[in-house]
Amino acid sequence: MDTSTATRSRTAFLGSEALFPLLLKMGLPAAIAMLVNALYNIVDTIFVGQGVGPLAIAALTIVFPIQMIVSALAQGLGVGAASIVSRKLGERREEEAARTIGTTYAAVGLVTLALVLLLMAFMDPVLAFFGASGEVMPYAREYLGVVAPGFFFFAASMAASALVRAEGNAKASMTGMLIGALLNCALDPLFILGFGWGVWGAALATVISQVASCAYLLSLYLGKKTHVRLSPADFRIRPRILADCALLGTPAFIQSAGMSLLALLVNTGLGRMGGDEPISIYGMTHKLNTLVIFPILGIAQGFQPIVGYNYGARDFARVRGAIRVAVLTVLAIAFACYAVLMLFPEAAMGLFSTDDRLVAKAAGVLRKMALFIPLAALQILGSTYFQAIGKRTQALILGISRQFLVLIPLVLLLPLLLGIDGIWWAFPLADLVAATITIALLARELRHLGRAGAAEPARPIPGGFEVELP
Numbered sequence: 001m002d003t004s005t006a007t008r009s010r011t012a013f014l015g016s017e018a019l020f021p022l023l024l025k026m027g028l029p030a031a032i033a034m035l036v037n038a039l040y041n042i043v044d045t046i047f048v049g050q051g052v053g054p055l056a057i058a059a060l061t062i063v064f065p066i067q068m069i070v071s072a073l074a075q076g077l078g079v080g081a082a083s084i085v086s087r088k089l090g091e092r093r094e095e096e097a098a099r100t101i102g103t104t105y106a107a108v109g110l111v112t113l114a115l116v117l118l119l120m121a122f123m124d125p126v127l128a129f130f131g132a133s134g135e136v137m138p139y140a141r142e143y144l145g146v147v148a149p150g151f152f153f154f155a156a157s158m159a160a161s162a163l164v165r166a167e168g169n170a171k172a173s174m175t176g177m178l179i180g181a182l183l184n185c186a187l188d189p190l191f192i193l194g195f196g197w198g199v200w201g202a203a204l205a206t207v208i209s210q211v212a213s214c215a216y217l218l219s220l221y222l223g224k225k226t227h228v229r230l231s232p233a234d235f236r237i238r239p240r241i242l243a244d245c246a247l248l249g250t251p252a253f254i255q256s257a258g259m260s261l262l263a264l265l266v267n268t269g270l271g272r273m274g275g276d277e278p279i280s281i282y283g284m285t286h287k288l289n290t291l292v293i294f295p296i297l298g299i300a301q302g303f304q305p306i307v308g309y310n311y312g313a314r315d316f317a318r319v320r321g322a323i324r325v326a327v328l329t330v331l332a333i334a335f336a337c338y339a340v341l342m343l344f345p346e347a348a349m350g351l352f353s354t355d356d357r358l359v360a361k362a363a364g365v366l367r368k369m370a371l372f373i374p375l376a377a378l379q380i381l382g383s384t385y386f387q388a389i390g391k392r393t394q395a396l397i398l399g400i401s402r403q404f405l406v407l408i409p410l411v412l413l414l415p416l417l418l419g420i421d422g423i424w425w426a427f428p429l430a431d432l433v434a435a436t437i438t439i440a441l442l443a444r445e446l447r448h449l450g451r452a453g454a455a456e457p458a459r460p461i462p463g464g465f466e467v468e469l470p
Contacts, residue, residue: 014168014309015090015318019325027302027326029174030165031333033181034298038290040181040209042351044188045287048202049352051192052139054280056199057352059139061283062132065263066119066144070151071158072256073111077104077242078159079304080249082166083387084241085228086305089167090312094228101163102234103241105156110237112155119148131267133276143203150207153214160217166305167228172220173301180213247392251383251399258403265411266423273420281362284352285369292337292370296330296377300384308388320449323385323442330381334374341370368421371428375435376402382438385445394441402434 014022048056081104088097119126123144124137132140157176165173184205191201221230246253263286270278303326310318341348345363353359379402386395407430414422 014086014306015313015315019306019318019321020329022306023299023302023322023325023329025302026165026168026170026306027299027329029170029298030177030301031295031298033174033177034294034301035291036181037177038287038294040184040188041290042287043185044202044206045283046351047188047192048199049280049284050354052198054353054355054358055136055276056139056202057280057283058136058276059132059143059199060202061263061279061286062127062130062136062140062267063144063147064283064286065130065260065267066126067147067151067154068256068260068263070112070115070155072253072260073115074108074155074158075162075256076249076253077108077111077245078162078249079252079387080245080247081159082162082304083248083308083390084244085163085166086308086388087312087390089228090309097228098230098234099238100241100245101228102230102236103238104159104163104245106235106237107242107245108155108159109152112152116148116151119144119151123148130264131271131279133271136276136279139199143199146200146203147206150210153207153210157210157214157217160214160220162301164217164220165301166308168305169220170302172217176213176217179216180209183212184209248387248390248395250392251387251395254396254399255383255403258400258408262403262408262411265408269411269415269423270420273415277358278420281358281365284349284362285366288341288348288366289370289373291341292334292373293376293380295333295337296380299326299330299333300380303381304384304388307385311389316449316452319389320446323381323446323449326381327378327442330377331374334377338370338374341366365424368424369427372431372435373428375431378438378442379431379434382442385442394445398434398438398441401437402430406430406433 014026017025045057045060048060081100084100085097088094088100123141127137127140127144157180161173161176164176187205187208188202191197191205195201197204266282267279270282303322306322307319310316310322345366346359349359349362349366352362379398383395383398386392386398407426410426410429411423414426416422418425
């Protein structure tokens with residue numbers, strides 16, 4: 001059996017297995033990994049809050065948008081490449097998939113290196129720009145000084161996770177994330193409380209965990225445990241492939257970059273209107289909201305190769321069914337997680353602080369910010385779908401709808417009317433509007449898929465062109 005035939009036999013299940021079990025098979029490992037990732041971010045903040053105090057939480061909140069810039073670059077290239085890889089496998093073009101993977105790793109490495117050098121050279125001005133006050137600055141400097149050199153491993157592991165999953169190897173992607181998350185959960189209490197290293201210890205635990213996750217995921221290629229075989233010649237930047245990855249990954253980049261810009265505006269606005277305490281509350285609340293969002297991201301990641309493969313194979317009826325199954329699944333998960341936050345907000349916020357006054361204020365903020373957060377599941381799934389099939393315009397619209405078109409303007413305008421409460425209410429309003437846009441685009445797409453599926457039976461796509469529905 002040649003390499004091409006072997007690869008087809010290992011990926012054919014994406015086009016044949018029952019959709020709901022397949023979605024769970026592909027998405028549940030990623031959802032579990034993302035949930036653990038959310039939990040380890042929460043644990044990180046819990047131990048920093050309990051071991052150092054609210055100013056340390058504010059410092060981590062200030063550094064967060066900087067981390068999201070790195071995430072945006074890695075996700076943009078990784079998700080764009082994953083869309084190409086899954087469709088190339090569906091089209092039986094394995095050599096092009098290998099060149100796409102190699103180009104992505106090379107580009108992520110170079111871009112991250114340049115960013116790290118800039119951060120280390122201009123650390124204090126950058127932190128001040130992102131909202132660090134004089135009291136928070138020492139903690140933020142201490143944290144960023146350690147985590148910045150680890151950004152290379154952070155970015156490489158994020159890209160590798162998306163690419164390994166694009167081949168249908170969801171378990172390996174999950175394992176890579178779990179290694180980092182569980183290691184961080186173990187090292188945080190040891191470094192922060194046991195050794196008394198405070199913020200520096202939290203940063204060191206984060207970097208060690210990222211190195212471990214990156215080492216595992218990249219070792220899959222060295223150990224030939226991936227479906228696509230890579231050669232040294234694949235690891236060079238091919239401008240055409242890089243441009244395609246960047247274009248397809250633009251919605252994912254914009255979503256992550258939007259989170260960075262949003263965090264910058266929220267942090268500076270809160271600091272201006274209320275000082276460091278509201279920034280700490282925002283950091284605590286944001287961490288808990290990831291308990292809803294991160295599992296949905298995991299299911300969406302499993303959903304991507306399913307629709308990408310079947311769209312490449314022109315099985316439009318199966319793509320349509322996958323959308324319906326995925327929508328019901330993500331809504332069920334989102335509402336289950338949402339119920340926990342709404343029923344027990346005081347208990348959740350009490351994990352971060354023993355200050356009853358701060359806990360009560362934070363619980364009230366959580367109820368406001370998370371009011372419509374389950375609807376974000378639809379926006380995430382819709383954006384993932386259009387990325388997976390290569391429809392850049394729709395993916396871009398959904399990628400920018402929540403953060404750029406709605407949330408950021410509301411964060412800037414509502415405080416003029418409602419004061420600091422305007423920032424908190426901006427979040428549920430943005431979730432509602434973005435979900436409405438997503439529903440309209442997905443409903444239109446389902447009608448197109450229905451017409452295309454009736455007009456043309458599923459068959460492998462010949463090489464040389466990409467498919468666009470009418």
